[in-house]
Amino acid sequence: MTATAATAAQAGLMSCEACQMLSRPAEPGHPAYCRRCGEELEFRHHGSIQKTWALIIAAAICYVPANLLPVMNTSRLGTSEADTILQGVEFLYASGSWPLALVVLIASVMIPIGKLIALGYLLVTVQRGSVTSNHERTRLYRLVEIIGRWSMLDVFVVTFTVAMVQLQPLMSVAPGPGVLFFAAVVVLTMLAAEIFDPRLIWDSAYPHQNGHG
């Protein structure tokens, strides 16, 4: 494999994010579209840093009610109890399935907060023009992209518990308001990871090599 020191942007080329074809913009400043597949072309995502910040701040706000409000209301013969996510983990642990309790704890509590911290860290380092540990930061970004979907776990758990346990009047389970906030956290952080442009991590590393293809 041959490598040149320049990036596509430094060579004045835009790489299509759908089909990877390189194009040269006809008119700078105007929206350009890939001639092969029709995808909109950008050197870097427009307003990537601002939009990612907005999404993770929104997600961080939703994270609070997601953990404090109940996600499930179980009613059994007249009595009813509400469970938050952590109480659900506790229930799994108490009933002897600690590996599952751990899986749910990691997927629902650790992964969302980890994603918020990781994306925040990436944004701060990009904004400060950090040039160190680019490999580690790129790997961190890929990790965020891959494991992000797993925090949907609890939404599915609640959905199928609710769908299954409808034995009125003996026992029934209804979803709580926490589920919506929880789902919002997952969707917002997934969108944030998609809008963040990992190429920004590398841009500050070689800022003065423009114009040489």
Place this chain on the structure above:
Amino acid sequence: MACPDCDLLQRIPPIPPGDKACCTRCGGVIARKPRGSRDLPLALAITAAIVFVIANTSPLMDLSAVGRSASTTVVGGALEMFREGQQLTGILVAFCAVIAPGGYIAFMLTLLLGARRTPVPLWVGAMLRWVHHFETWSMLEVMMLGILVALIKIAQLATVHAGIGMYAVGALIVLFPAIVVTFDIRELWQRLEWDDVETPAGTIAGNLAADRAI
């Protein structure tokens, strides 16, 4: 081509079947050459379409307690959420568990059939672009684990049995990555017809735009 993760320009050498090319700077996989026939992903996509229908029509699990019984499907789960006042969550579940994987299979099937024609029609490219979005939001494997956790929770209160739908979802979880791995996306893009209009290379305007973007 430019690395999608760090934008480094590099030339990709011919890749032997079953191998992949990594970016020289950031180490990300930028191209792979699948082993096997061009028809393999099509065969897998047809299988996935059949299994998908089974997965969505047969019950996932049956529950029985004190002489009463109930069963649910994937769509049933989303519908129940909708009915219980969690409309948005219900829609999201339906999207991630039914619409996105269904769309993925449908688009994949259509574009693989279209790709057999020469020249490859342009709409295949447009579909290929969409497939990626469906792939991101299709969360069957997460749903499977979610169902298992729900099953274990409920098992404390009632008797539950896994249904045919459950096995079908399990099969889909294996089929999806199999399609991705056997599908030579780069080769298809290269065969795609597009109107080749040459633009002058190395213009000052292009370089100025590049400066601004960085």
